[in-house]
Amino acid sequence: xxxxxxxxxxxxxxxxxxxxxxxxxxxxxxxxxxxxxxxxxxxxxxxxxxxxxxxxxxxxxxxxxxxxxxxxxxxxxxxxxxxxxxxxxxxxxxxxxxxxxxxxxxxxxxxxxxxxxxxxxxxxxxxxxxxxxxxxxxxxxxxxxxxxxxxxxxxxxxxxxxxxxxxxxxxxxxxxxxxxxxxxxxxxxxxxxxxxxxxxxxxxxxx
Amino acid sequence: xxxxxxxxxxxxxxxxxxxxxxxxxxxxxxxxxxxxxxxxxxxxxxxxxxxxxxxxxxxxxxxxxxxxxxxxxxxxxxxxxxxxxxxxxxxxxxxxxxxxxxxxxxxxxxxxxxxxxxxxxxxxxxxxxxxxxxxxxxxxxxxxxxxxxxxxxxxxxxxxxxxxxxxxxxxxxxxxxxxxxxxxxxxxxxxxxxxxxxxxxxxxxxxxxxxxxxxxxxxxxxxxxxxxxxxxxxxxxxxxxxxxxxxxxxxxxxxxxxxxxxxxxxxxxxxxxxxxxxxxxxxxxxxxxxxxxxxxxxxxxxxxxxxxxxxxxxxxxxxxxxxxxxxxxxxxxxxxxxxxxxxxxxxxxxxxxxxxxxxxxxxxxxxxxxxxxxxxxxxxxxx
Numbered sequence: 001x002x003x004x005x006x007x008x009x010x011x012x013x014x015x016x017x018x019x020x021x022x023x024x025x026x027x028x029x030x031x032x033x034x035x036x037x038x039x040x041x042x043x044x045x046x047x048x049x050x051x052x053x054x055x056x057x058x059x060x061x062x063x064x065x066x067x068x069x070x071x072x073x074x075x076x077x078x079x080x081x082x083x084x085x086x087x088x089x090x091x092x093x094x095x096x097x098x099x100x101x102x103x104x105x106x107x108x109x110x111x112x113x114x115x116x117x118x119x120x121x122x123x124x125x126x127x128x129x130x131x132x133x134x135x136x137x138x139x140x141x142x143x144x145x146x147x148x149x150x151x152x153x154x155x156x157x158x159x160x161x162x163x164x165x166x167x168x169x170x171x172x173x174x175x176x177x178x179x180x181x182x183x184x185x186x187x188x189x190x191x192x193x194x195x196x197x198x199x200x201x202x203x204x205x206x207x
Numbered sequence: 208x209x210x211x212x213x214x215x216x217x218x219x220x221x222x223x224x225x226x227x228x229x230x231x232x233x234x235x236x237x238x239x240x241x242x243x244x245x246x247x248x249x250x251x252x253x254x255x256x257x258x259x260x261x262x263x264x265x266x267x268x269x270x271x272x273x274x275x276x277x278x279x280x281x282x283x284x285x286x287x288x289x290x291x292x293x294x295x296x297x298x299x300x301x302x303x304x305x306x307x308x309x310x311x312x313x314x315x316x317x318x319x320x321x322x323x324x325x326x327x328x329x330x331x332x333x334x335x336x337x338x339x340x341x342x343x344x345x346x347x348x349x350x351x352x353x354x355x356x357x358x359x360x361x362x363x364x365x366x367x368x369x370x371x372x373x374x375x376x377x378x379x380x381x382x383x384x385x386x387x388x389x390x391x392x393x394x395x396x397x398x399x400x401x402x403x404x405x406x407x408x409x410x411x412x413x414x415x416x417x418x419x420x421x422x423x424x425x426x427x428x429x430x431x432x433x434x435x436x437x438x439x440x441x442x443x444x445x446x447x448x449x450x451x452x453x454x455x456x457x458x459x460x461x462x463x464x465x466x467x468x469x470x471x472x473x474x475x476x477x478x479x480x481x482x483x484x485x486x487x488x489x490x491x492x493x494x495x496x497x498x499x500x501x502x503x504x505x506x507x508x509x510x511x512x513x514x515x516x517x518x519x520x521x522x523x524x525x526x527x528x529x530x531x532x533x534x535x536x537x538x539x540x541x542x543x544x545x546x547x548x549x550x551x552x553x554x555x556x557x558x559x560x561x562x563x564x565x566x567x568x569x570x571x572x573x574x575x576x577x578x579x580x581x582x583x584x585x586x587x588x589x590x
Contacts, residue, residue: 002241003241003242003245004241033369037316037362037366040359040362044359056346056347056348056352057347057348057351060348060351060352060354060355061351061355063355063356063358063359064351064354064355064358067358067359067362068355068358068359068361068388068391069358069388071362072358072361072362072365072384072387072388073388075362075365075384076365076381076384076385079365079368079369079377079380079381080381129347130347132347133347133348133408
């Protein structure tokens with residue numbers, strides 16, 4: 001074995017073990033903040049696998065979109081609402097866990113079976129390498145144009161939905177229930193609050 | 208990275224290729240090309256790492272001296288000539304300080320945070336070219352790799368802000384993430400306009416597209432708006448003063464750095480200064496012609512009756528290239544420092560307004576106009 005192929009093998013083993021262990025930890029850890037940080041690690045090791053497959057553009061896009069945007073937003077949301085509260089115990093927790101574990105295990109067995117039975121064309125196509133960026137661009141604007149545009153429409157819809165949910169105060173009635181909205185726009189006045197001249201300045205009054 | 212780094216196939220008439228010379232020299236000693244390449248690999252990395260750290264020392268000294276000048280003081284004076292050894296003293300002090308982890312902090316995340324902040328910044332030096340073949344690796348995705356790597360940083364900041372178990376730290380970390388997300392988009396759009404003009408993401412190709420007629424062919428003349436957007440966003444990404452809200456000392460003690468001491472604090476410090484030098488270098492690569500001399504070197508060589516391929520001329524061109532890159536970068540660093548000591552800090556709502564309501568639309572319009580100009584005048588704006 002040459003140096004390059006050994007390095008590739010070592011990298012593959014390290015990346016895939018961090019990927020598998022990390023994603024197990026994301027699901028199983030009780031602390032949601034740890035799960036979110038580990039999710040970033042999982043995304044990074046997926047990007048590493050893309051690099052090993054000679055898809056550097058996809059790897060960089062993976063880091064930019066999943067680690068840099070999605071994961072940061074998840075963390076952001078967790079940290080903004082990170083309240084310590086004791087949730088009510090859910091009845092039949094053990095049964096629920098067993099059921100979901102069984103579903104996951106069944107899915108795993110199914111996927112492994114598909115992976116084994118599929119006649120993979122080996123060795124695969126020759127990696128395009130650095131031209132991949134151009135090829136991706138060509139595909140996005142020719143035969144994959146419709147999915148591309150649909151994805152952008154989907155993003156637009158979710159954006160409008162988020163704005164509607166966040167700015168419910170601008171509507172006089174609730175969009176979903178039709179009841180009059182009781183939320184008012186909470187915004188501080190631009191001008192500083194002035195104390196009345198005959199007000200005895202309650203903040204500064206000290207014995 | 209091993210499998211997809213590309214050996215730079217520089218045009219034969221363009222500058223030195225140290226790597227192939229090194230491999231040839233070792234081949235003369237009886238080593239195979241694979242082995243010689245393996246021996247070569249760590250050398251540029253070490254060199255760039257050392258130069259990044261030295262760049263930080265220079266930067267700290269400049270910051271101290273320029274801030275002193277802006278405030279009519281003298282600044283560091285006694286440590287070495289003109290206080291040149293002061294940054295070394297600062298660094299040694301941080302090295303020997305006690306490394307404190309607060310009792311109620313999350314020690315694992317607390318330690319990992321600064322590392323996650325520093326490592327992507329250092330990795331980004333991979334794509335900074337100092338000459339035609341003078342860079343670690345001419346990866347095809349080049350400048351996109353930098354954008355992707357710099358988006359990892361907020362995770363480190365959030366991590367250290369959360370792990371410190373301190374309200375100021377958490378607020379600082381959240382502010383850092385919000386700021387970084389909002390300024391990444393106009394930054395990427397400004398870069399996209401450049402990429403559109405040079406038809407490549409590779410930093411070497413971007414510089415090569417700006418050579419030809421010296422200072423006149425630099426991108427700053429074709430992308431003045433993009434230059435301003437990129438510079439503002441780069442300052443915001445580096446958390447330099449008009450935008451240093453994450454660590455605003457009057458409001459948040461020191462933001463996410465509040466609980467840090469010793470070497471872990473030094474990692475943040477190093478990270479922010481390496482990031483500043485890196486941003487300045489990338490501004491010079493994207494807009495100021497990279498390693499290009501204001502007067503075309505080929506024309507000068509022709510004036511002196513020398514061939515561009517002559518070894519001595521190649522050596523001089525390479526040296527001029529390195530000096531020009533560093534000179535341009537430090538000119539921008541000088542502006543950044545001057546801005547820091549003369550401009551007041553923006554408020555968080557002003558910061559987000561500027562990012563989302565002003566820079567983003569302007570950057571989009573800039574991109575559209577660039578595309579239109581590229582279609583209308585393919586000779587001037589890249590065919």
